Structures are given as structure tokens and as C-alpha cells.
Amino acid sequence: MSHTASLTLDGTSFELPVVVGSEDEKAIxxxxxxxxxxxxxxxxxxxxSGATKSAITFLDGEQGILRYRGYPIEQLAAKSSFIEVAYxxxxxxxxxxxxxxxxxxxxxxxxxxxxxxxxxxxxYPAKAHPMGVVASITxxxxxxxxxxxxxxxxxxxxxLTIIRLIxxxxxxxxxxxxxxVGHPAMYPxxxxxxxxxxxxxxxxxxxxxxxxxxxxxxALDKLLILHAxxxxxxxxxxxxxxxxxxxxxxxxxxxGICALWGPLHGGANQAVIEMLEEIxxxxxxxxxxxxxAKDKNDNFRLMxxxxxxxxxxxxxxSIIKTACDQMLNKLGIKDPMLDIAKQLEEAALNDSYFVERxxxxxxxxxxxxxxxxxxxxxxxxxxxxxxxxxPGWIAQWKEMIENKEPISRPRQxxxxxxxxxxxxxADR
Numbered sequence: 338m339s340h341t342a343s344l345t346l347d348g349t350s351f352e353l354p355v356v357v358g359s360e361d362e363k364a365i366x367x368x369x370x371x372x373x374x375x376x377x378x379x380x381x382x383x384x385x386s387g388a389t390k391s392a393i394t395f396l397d398g399e400q401g402i403l404r405y406r407g408y409p410i411e412q413l414a415a416k417s418s419f420i421e422v423a424y425x426x427x428x429x430x431x432x433x434x435x436x437x438x439x440x441x442x443x444x445x446x447x448x449x450x451x452x453x454x455x456x457x458x459x460x461y462p463a464k465a466h467p468m469g470v471v472a473s474i475t476x477x478x479x480x481x482x483x484x485x486x487x488x489x490x491x492x493x494x495x496x497l498t499i500i501r502l503i504x505x506x507x508x509x510x511x512x513x514x515x516x517x518v519g520h521p522a523m524y525p526x527x528x529x530x531x532x533x534x535x536x537x538x539x540x541x542x543x544x545x546x547x548x549x550x551x552x553x554x555x556a557l558d559k560l561l562i563l564h565a566x567x568x569x570x571x572x573x574x575x576x577x578x579x580x581x582x583x584x585x586x587x588x589x590x591x592x593g594i595c596a597l598w599g600p601l602h603g604g605a606n607q608a609v610i611e612m613l614e615e616i617x618x619x620x621x622x623x624x625x626x627x628x629x630a631k632d633k634n635d636n637f638r639l640m641x642x643x644x645x646x647x648x649x650x651x652x653x654x655s656i657i658k659t660a661c662d663q664m665l666n667k668l669g670i671k672d673p674m675l676d677i678a679k680q681l682e683e684a685a686l687n688d689s690y691f692v693e694r695x696x697x698x699x700x701x702x703x704x705x706x707x708x709x710x711x712x713x714x715x716x717x718x719x720x721x722x723x724x725x726x727x728p729g730w731i732a733q734w735k736e737m738i739e740n741k742e743p744i745s746r747p748r749q750x751x752x753x754x755x756x757x758x759x760x761x762x763a764d765r
Contacts, residue, residue: 377750393406410653419531465517507534512538523537533554617674
């Protein structure tokens with residue numbers, strides 16, 4: 338049964354199709370509104386506009402639901418691995434054992450990056466932010482693999498580009514960290530899985546034996562799964578928009594990295610640590626800052642609490658909280674800043690002010706704590722987010738290409754000067 342919505346403009350009614358998603362989400366299709374009228378719709382920030390139909394991720398912020406390809410995030414975090422989830426997102430189904438092994442082995446074979454790329458790292462300033470380094474080197478992959486820029490690539494070429502990007506991105510990210518601290522780059526080790534190999538490239542030194550702690554590896558694997566996709570957010574929409582011009586996957590992903598870099602998006606977990614540092618430097622009085630957060634006249638904000646989309650508890654937060662607690666207990670870390678974080682968490686979960694407003698700790702709150710406990714510096718936090726979000730970006734880009742979606746071209750309402758005549762400079 339088809340549904341329509343009626344829109345009356347200047348006394349004339351127009352029928353607009355209603356689109357219903359598989360989870361009963363409803364949208365009014367205004368694709369042909371401009372063809373029928375002189376009107377467009379205005380929705381600043383696209384907060385209430387559906388830019389595409391997608392079969393990848395379902396998110397219900399009111400109910401606190403997140404599913405990848407229909408699978409609840411709770412089940413995937415408990416039973417799956419990051420590479421298996423990456424396959425699910427990109428190819429639409431959980432892999433068989435043979436498919437997973439083939440996918441994982443292909444990634445392992447492509448983790449090395451071209452030796453000439455080392456010169457890029459050497460050329461960056463010592464204080465270069467790792468996100469800028471990662472974004473630019475990711476984009477430069479297209480110059481090393483020109484087949485990725487074919488105007489009509491075969492699906493074999495697309496699959497190879499996907500494998501290369503997943504494999505090399507972990508190396509690019511780890512080397513950005515090594516370069517930022519002046520340490521020698523560590524090459525990938527093919528006997529390690531994806532997360533273990535990344536940790537090896539991050540923390541190993543040529544003169545020391547490095548053994549991956551399974552508790553830390555498990556926490557990081559879960560965190561990457563929880564970040565793997567999140568519907569049409571700022572960076573994902575950027576990847577799709579850039580890709581809609583038929584830009585290659587490397588360039589589209591680089592654009593997504595740049596979008597994620599902003600403090601209102603991927604930089605949120607970095608903001609959590611900066612907030613904790615502020616509280617610690619002020620003397621560590623948590624109650625004082627809780628009161629400041631409640632004061633409408635105070636500019637202080639509790640970072641890592643509440644979410645733009647979730648009006649309930651962020652389903653990812655409860656999962657990563659457990660992994661966070663296990664990791665901190667295992668490591669036995671004594672860090673005053675982490676103690677402050679635990680006090681804030683307890684206060685927010687029990688204080689009626691935060692409970693009534695559903696300002697629960699979100700995934701950014703716990704991810705910042707985990708990264709700090711792992712010894713990952715603050716300016717690498719957003720790179721870690723990008724590492725997790727990569728499969729989602731790839732899946733969204735691939736879906737857009739497969740659906741042959743048109744180039745993105747938003748409209749605007751012009752508010753500038755009306756027609757005026759040019760005045761010669763001598764007469765101004």
C-alpha cells in the first residue's frame with residue numbers, strides 16, 4: 338500500500354511519496370519538489386533530512402539501539418572480531434570461516450606501505466598533528482595505486498583497493514605515532530592478528546621484546562567494533578558526498594578523516610581527557626565541577642556525557658565500560674586522572690540532575706580513559722577513532738557506488754546583496 342503526504346503551497350496541493358524503511362522509519366520524498374514548484378526545503382545541518390537509503394546501520398536513539406546489518410552491537414561486541422565486523426559491514430553478511438580467513442590473510446599480505454612513503458613522514462614538522470599526517474598519506478595512496486582512480490573500475494579492482502586501504506591504514510596510523518615521538522617505525526608482523534599487529538607497530542621498539550597483552554588487545558578490538566559505523570554522521574556523509582563525484586576510495590576516506598578531526602565529532606574523546614586534566618589541575622574537586630556543570634550561567638561542560646543522537650543510554654557505552662573496568666583492573670594503573678573519571682561517572686549515574694536529563698557517560702568518555710590507560714597520547718585519540726570507523730566509511734562508499742547514486746549537490750537560500758552595479762575603484 339503506497340502512502341503520500343500532501344503539501345499545500347500558495348493554494349495548490351502537491352502529493353509527495355512517503356518512503357518507509359525496513360524498521361518502519363518514515364520519510365517524505367521531496368526529490369521532485371523543485372521540479373513541481375519553485376520551493377526547496379531548508380534544514381540547516383541536515384538534522385532532519387535523509388540524504389540516502391542505506392542497508393548498513395540501523396540506529397534508534399530513543400530506544401538506544403545500534404545494529405550493523407541487522408545484528409545488535411551487543412552481540413557483535415561479545416562474539417565477533419573487528420575484522421569479522423569489517424567484512425560484515427562491507428559485504429553485507431557474516432563471513433564463513435573460509436571467507437574470513439581469505440579476507441584476513443589478504444589484509445595481512447598488504448600491510449606494508451611503499452618505502453618511498455617514509456620520506457613523507459620525515460618531511461612533516463616534529464609537532465605535526467597525527468590526523469593531518471594520516472589524512473594526507475591516506476590520500477597519497479591513490480598516487481601509488483593509480484588503478485584505484487579508474488573512472489569505471491572493475492569490482493576486482495574495488496576489492497583490491499578495499500583490502501589495501503584496511504591493511505595499510507593501520508600501518509599509516511601507527512607510523513604517524515612513531516614519527517610524532519621520534520621513534521623508529523616498526524614493520525608489520527604477519528603472525529599477529531589485526532589488532533595485535535597494530536599494537537606491535539605502535540609500542541614495540543627494535544631493541545626490546547614486546548608482548549601484546551590479551552586484555553588490552555580485547556578492549557581495543559571491542560572499541561574498534563563499537564566505532565565501526567554510526568549511520569549518516571558528519572564524516573560518513575562526507576565520505577559519501579566526496580565519493581559521489583566518483584573520487585577514488587582513498588581520496589574519499591581522506592576527506593572523512595578530515596571531517597572526523599573536528600572537536601565536535603571525533604575529537605570528543607580528546608575533549609574528555611582535556612576536561613579531566615582541567616579538573617586535576619584545579620585540585621581534583623569533582624563536586625565543584627559537577628556543580629559548575631549544573632549552573633546555567635557557567636560555561637563549563639561535562640565532556641563525554643549525553644549524545645546528540647541517543648536520548649537513552651548509549652548502547653556502546655555499557656559494553657566498553659565493562660572492557661574498561663577489566664583493563665584497568667588487569668593493569669592496576671594508579672592514575673589520579675582516572676580516579677577523577679570514575680568519580681565523575683559515579684556522580685552522573687546517581688545524580689538526579691543527570692539521570693533526569695539522560696546525561697549518561699557515552700562511548701567517548703570511556704574510550705578516552707582506555708586510550709590513556711594504554712599509553713596512547715591525546716593527539717592520537719582521533720586517529721584511533723578513524724581506525725575503527727574505516728570499515729563503515731568503506732561500506733558506505735561501496736554502497737553509494739553500487740546504487741549509482743547521483744553526485745551530491747545541496748541547495749541554499751541566498752541571503753546576500755541583491756543586484757547592484759559595479760563601481761570603479763576611483764569612485765568608491
